[in-house]
Amino acid sequence: QVQLVESGGGVVQPGGSLRLSCAASRFTLDHYNIGWFRQAPGKDREGVACISSKDGGPYYADSVKGRFTISRDHAENAVYLQIDSLIPEDTGVYYCAAQEVLLCVLAPWRYPYWGQGTQVTVSA
Numbered sequence: 394q395v396q397l398v399e400s401g402g403g404v405v406q407p408g409g410s411l412r413l414s415c416a417a418s419r420f421t422l423d424h425y426n427i428g429w430f431r432q433a434p435g436k437d438r439e440g441v442a443c444i445s446s447k448d449g450g451p452y453y454a455d456s457v458k459g460r461f462t463i464s465r466d467h468a469e470n471a472v473y474l475q476i477d478s479l480i481p482e483d484t485g486v487y488y489c490a491a492q493e494v495l496l497c498v499l500a501p502w503r504y505p506y507w508g509q510g511t512q513v514t515v516s517a
Contacts, residue, residue: 395420395506397489402511405479413474413511415489422465425491427472429463430501431513433485440499441487442474450497456482479515486510 401413415427428443442463444451451463462475472489488511490504 395425395491397491397506397508399487399489399508399511402487402513404514404516406517407480407515409479409515411476411479411513413476413487413489413513415472415474415508417470422470422472422491423467425493425506426497427463427465428490428492428497428499428501428504429461429472429474430488430490430499430504431483431485432488432510436485438488438501440501443497443499444472445497446493452497452499454499476513479513481515484513484515487513 398416401411405411424446426445429441430438431441432438441454441457442461444463453461460478464473489508491506492504
């Protein structure tokens with residue numbers, strides 16, 4: 394099965410930055426379209442960013458546009474989410490997910506493979 398591992402979450406103050414990583418060891422992420430999603434307690438999982446297997450897109454949710462940047466490092470077989478200007482509403486568990494179609498989408502139901510998540514907490 395496709396296995397993804399997120400890292401880089403933590404507790405930061407509003408206005409701070411985090412760089413989340415999505416890595417794989419036994420398969421090549423280049424072959425997959427990758428999305429980043431987040432889920433706050435009691436809320437539905439929402440897509441925040443995606444990038445296609447051919448580096449198409451990227452696409453961002455309106456709520457994060459201009460603050461979040463998704464990118465690939467092909468040499469390290471990883472996808473990153475740079476988060477700047479954090480606000481409390483960014484708090485949640487962040488997941489990376491993979492799917493094998495060429496579309497870059499922000500719909501969680503389109504992604505069959507998920508990591509375990511990494512917690513991002515924005516608190517003064």
